Amino acid sequence: MPPESGELHNTCSTMKPNEVRVSDSERLSCSSTKILIDNGHGSDTPGKRSPDGRFLEYKFNREIARPIVLDLQDRGYDAELLVPEETDIPLKERARRVNSHCATLGKENVILVSIHANAAGNGSKWLNATGWSVYTSKGCTKSDNLATCLAEAAIKNLSGRKIRSDWSDGDIDFEESFYLLTKTLCAACLTENGFMDSKESLAYITSRAGKEAITNLHVEGIIEYLQGNI
Ligand SMILES: [Zn+2]
Numbered sequence: 001m002p003p004e005s006g007e008l009h010n011t012c013s014t015m016k017p018n019e020v021r022v023s024d025s026e027r028l029s030c031s032s033t034k035i036l037i038d039n040g041h042g043s044d045t046p047g048k049r050s051p052d053g054r055f056l057e058y059k060f061n062r063e064i065a066r067p068i069v070l071d072l073q074d075r076g077y078d079a080e081l082l083v084p085e086e087t088d089i090p091l092k093e094r095a096r097r098v099n100s101h102c103a104t105l106g107k108e109n110v111i112l113v114s115i116h117a118n119a120a121g122n123g124s125k126w127l128n129a130t131g132w133s134v135y136t137s138k139g140c141t142k143s144d145n146l147a148t149c150l151a152e153a154a155i156k157n158l159s160g161r162k163i164r165s166d167w168s169d170g171d172i173d174f175e176e177s178f179y180l181l182t183k184t185l186c187a188a189c190l191t192e193n194g195f196m197d198s199k200e201s202l203a204y205i206t207s208r209a210g211k212e213a214i215t216n217l218h219v220e221g222i223i224e225y226l227q228g229n230i
Helices: 024-032 057-074 091-105 142-157 199-205 208-228
Strands: 034-039 078-081 110-118 132-136 187-195
Touching (some): 034 057, 057 110, 057 208, 091 110, 110 142, 132 142, 142 187, 187 199
Parallel strands (some): 034 078, 034 110, 110 187
């Protein structure tokens, strides 16, 4: 169950709570962190679409990832798309790109957030699942802090909408052995920003307000994490 305080503090004993705040001048040092935004899948990925075929996940992921990068760049952060291509770049190559930055900059100076849309079924029929969720690899790492920052920003920006949670490991994120989360060396999270096989969920995440809220929550969550890391 979530803490009654409403604060999403990690219970990881080695983690510091994200309490530290920095001034604008100190914040400049945050921009030394390389922020990699991944937009999952590509124009040639089979499936990964709504049952009526009108919603394509690769396209949605890019419509969220690109403004996140631009917004962070506007604020002085070193953000870039991990996959600028439209086609599906294999996970192995995506991980190689991330780890190449880690080798150059140090893994502590790189973060990865992978943007996705969820599905409750196999894509053949409409279902009713809704909600936002964030995933990390298993165990207690800096990724858990990043996930908590993203979740706090999601609760704020997706006001009144469902936030899916798994408190069994002491924090709000789900833990899965997704390739990009386990094969990369830096803090890494994957967000599922609604369900492409739910008409109710799709109506929101494809709306202008929905896209803005999803974009903003990532920008705010990432900045909150970087500020807490000082
Ligand atoms: Zn996906």
